[in-house]
Amino acid sequence: MTARLFSFMGGDTGLWQITSMQTHLGEPLPAVRRLDITSNNHDSTPQATWILRGITSNERYVTRTEHDEIVAKQLALGRPELTCAALIALRKNPAWWALSQDERLHIFKEQSQHTRIGLQQFASLPRRLHHCRDLAEPQPFDFMTWFEFTPAEVPTFNLLLAQLRAIPEWQYVEREVELRCVREDNQK
């Protein structure tokens, strides 16, 4: 069975060295030097300063046509040349969660072109979206997305982020923390 539950552990150990931690909205996370990622509750870093958990799940807004385009273009995580990474952790406000599905879909798609921007700017970008809101244990964020890219792709990734932060959907974000990392294989 494919792993669905992931733990992001901030502390003194882990494959990823944290090069920056930016709080765009709301409360920051405690500063840490490294990030470790494990799946299915195999938490190898019990001494972590913080642990954020999320679970991959079914798609909520993407159509079959968009899904097929994403699958055709998106590359896999974990390739050796992907030495840069980012974790974008978001919480949306209660107004977002009180919307009905048709209203959220309208904001996500018609007003914000969320999927379209992703496909236009960086369709091949390897990433994994984690849902945190419906875990039994309350989490500080609703979503975490993990991205991996090469050093040369950093400007393209920055452009993608800037475009997404400008869409109407982002007005519902009430907390956003961005971690940038570089991989240090010899630390694993």
Added chain:
Amino acid sequence: MTARLFSFMGGDTGLWQITSMQTHLGEPLPAVRRLDITSNNHDSTPQATWILRGITSNERYVTRTEHDEIVAKQLALGRPELTCAALIALRKNPAWWALSQDERLHIFKEQSQHTRIGLQQFASLPRRLHHCRDLAEPQPFDFMTWFEFTPAEVPTFNLLLAQLRAIPEWQYVEREVELRCVREDNQK
């Protein structure tokens, strides 16, 4: 904060006496005499034979118009005259979860009229839908819905269930267990 996480505990104690337990599809649950329901991990029945957990969450298919109609008509759980109850626990198959949102919405709404049937047959029916699929700890079901009604409303509830089981959406159900209960306040 409103409780979102609920535990349904089958065993020898609890407010609800189980009068029948029917397996419509897939594996049965171990037989038990009583059902206890708690919220937010306050599990008062550690000796339970089984514990099923679920979390209330944002709506996934209902439109604003439907939502407003539901809110206007639906009555509250827990009223003293609601001495009958049912727990419908469902798991949908992998084919359902591999569908995109537009495909699931089409089956739920256009093909199956799921919400329409509920509103037509028993709009006032007090109920609570729990999502189980994205909890950290894997659960045997994807959804549990808890219903409460009066003895006089049993036939109406049976009709609702029969109509829902006949819709195309139900072809994606791979496990379904139905518990019927009566409240025994002196046992609490």
